[in-house]
Amino acid sequence: MKRSLYLSFFTLAALASLMLAGCQSPEQKYVKKAVKLMDKHGLFAEGPAWEQTRAAALEARPGTKEEAYEITRTAIKVAGGKHSFIWTEERQQELSAEDMATEPSVTTLDDGILLIVLPHFSGQSAEENQRYAKAVLDALPEADALKGVVIDLRGNTGGNMYPMIAAIHRFLPDDNILRFKTRKFTMHVTKEMVLRNVGLAARPALDCPVALLTDDKTASSGEATLLCFRGLEKARTFGAPTAGYASANAPYPMPDGSQLILTTGCDMARTGEIFCDDPIAPDVTTDQPLEEATKWMRNL
Numbered sequence: 586m587k588r589s590l591y592l593s594f595f596t597l598a599a600l601a602s603l604m605l606a607g608c609q610s611p612e613q614k615y616v617k618k619a620v621k622l623m624d625k626h627g628l629f630a631e632g633p634a635w636e637q638t639r640a641a642a643l644e645a646r647p648g649t650k651e652e653a654y655e656i657t658r659t660a661i662k663v664a665g666g667k668h669s670f671i672w673t674e675e676r677q678q679e680l681s682a683e684d685m686a687t688e689p690s691v692t693t694l695d696d697g698i699l700l701i702v703l704p705h706f707s708g709q710s711a712e713e714n715q716r717y718a719k720a721v722l723d724a725l726p727e728a729d730a731l732k733g734v735v736i737d738l739r740g741n742t743g744g745n746m747y748p749m750i751a752a753i754h755r756f757l758p759d760d761n762i763l764r765f766k767t768r769k770f771t772m773h774v775t776k777e778m779v780l781r782n783v784g785l786a787a788r789p790a791l792d793c794p795v796a797l798l799t800d801d802k803t804a805s806s807g808e809a810t811l812l813c814f815r816g817l818e819k820a821r822t823f824g825a826p827t828a829g830y831a832s833a834n835a836p837y838p839m840p841d842g843s844q845l846i847l848t849t850g851c852d853m854a855r856t857g858e859i860f861c862d863d864p865i866a867p868d869v870t871t872d873q874p875l876e877e878a879t880k881w882m883r884n885l
Contacts, residue, residue, distance in 0.1 A: 611840070612653035616642055619657045619845055622837045627664030628768060628848045628861075638663040650841065657845070665848035666862055668805065668830045674842040689717060689752055691724035697732035698879055699725070703752060703810065707744035714748040714783045721752035722788060733794040733882035735875065736810075739824065743805025750776075750810055751783040755791045762813040765833040765850035766859060772833075772850065794885055795820045796878035799867055804828035808852065808865060815854040821881060822867040824874035831860035 609617070620642050623630050630639075642660040647653040654671055661669045687704040694700055701721055708714050736753055750762070754776050763774040780787055797811055799822060808831040814820040833850040851861040871877045 610646075610648070612647035612650060613645075615650075615653045615839060615841065616645065616647060616656050616660075618839065620660060622845055623660060623664035623847060626835065626837070626847055626849050627661075627669075628832070628850060629666055630664040631768070635663055654843075661845065661847065665834075666832070668832050668834060668848045668862070670846050672836070672844040672846050689720045691721055693726070694735075694879060696879075696883060697730055698882055699731060699734045700737060700875070701734060701753065702737040703741055703749050703807075705740070705742045705744045705807065706748055708748060709745070711784045714745065714751075715785060717748040718751040718783055718785060722755070722785075725755065725791070731791060731793045733796065733885070734791075735796045735798065735878050735882075736814075737798045737875070738803045738807045738811055739798050739800040739874075740802045741804070741807030741810070742802055742828075743807050743830065746806035746809045747779050747782040749806055750779045750813055751785055753810070754779060755788050756793070756795050757813055758790075758817070761855060763809060763855075764853035766853050767833075767850040771853070793819070794882050796881060797822045798874040798878060799824040799827050799865070800874075801825055801828055801864070804830040805832075805834070808860070809833075811865065812852050812854045812860065815858070816856040821869070821878070823869045823871055823878045823881075824867050825870065825872075826864035826866045829862050829864040831865060832862070 620639055624639070629635065638660050642656050645656045647656055657671060661671070687706060689704065690702045692700045706717050708717060734756060757776055759776055761773045761775055762779075765772040765774070776787065795814055795817070797814060797820065799811060803811065804827060808827050811822065811827065812831065831852040832848045833852065834846050835849045837845040837847060839845060851859050853859050869877055
């Protein structure tokens with residue numbers, strides 16, 4: 586008899602739980618899914634601060650989409666830090682239009698020095714990514730015509746790092762050019778991986794000095810591209826400290842068409858240095874970075 590009553594109680598409790606779950610609003614379900622993703626992938630989703638934030642988010646009862654967004658934004662800043670955000674469907678369309686207007690440029694300066702400008706870029710399709718990378722690759726001269734190359738990352742606020750690195754892969758060695766350190770493991774990034782992601786074949790290496798220009802808007806994938814050269818003997822950086830978003834983000838689709846852009850790892854240079862929310866200082870701090878970079882190259 587007791588066993589029968591226990592089973593009945595258990596069945597009723599389970600049914601009540603299912604009914605309550607079914608009564609959750611779309612806004613509550615949005616927050617619940619977001620918190621689950623943060624729990625699993627967020628770089629900082631552990632410890633007392635996250636547990637308190639997590640509980641508050643799950644206990645909230647948002648009645649509108651904007652309220653759900655606001656709760657999620659508060660939680661994601663704790664779970665992922667300052668680099669994490671919600672990418673709404675409207676903002677995705679705006680950024681897509683902006684990115685289509687930005688392309689790299691290649692200019693030959695005096696004395697065989699090449700200037701490559703790499704702007705921000707968030708392309709998603711293989712065609713877009715290849716067009717960005719090939720705008721540089723197809724414009725590079727023969728090796729013996731190069732005194733050096735200046736890679737201008739000023740104003741590069743980030744986006745998709747793979748086309749950026751693919752564009753200048755000929756100036757990088759064939760090793761682990763970058764690493765991402767997550768809560769659970771370290772991911773190694775190689776030239777081969779970058780080119781495979783973009784869908785391009787490797788081209789012959791170009792061995793020459795490389796100067797990189799940065800400012801306070803060089804961020805995210807712009808900083809990742811910068812760090813691929815950190816520790817190389819023939820590379821030097823000029824300008825101002827970067828924005829301080831040197832971390833890896835991953836997009837997670839949400840039911841309403843938005844995406845959680847969640848920080849999952851810190852950038853790690855080949856030197857073993859780990860970067861995340863702090864600016865990366867240049868080797869030479871100057872308000873005339875192009876002039877100082879070309880002067881350095883001419884004196885080598």
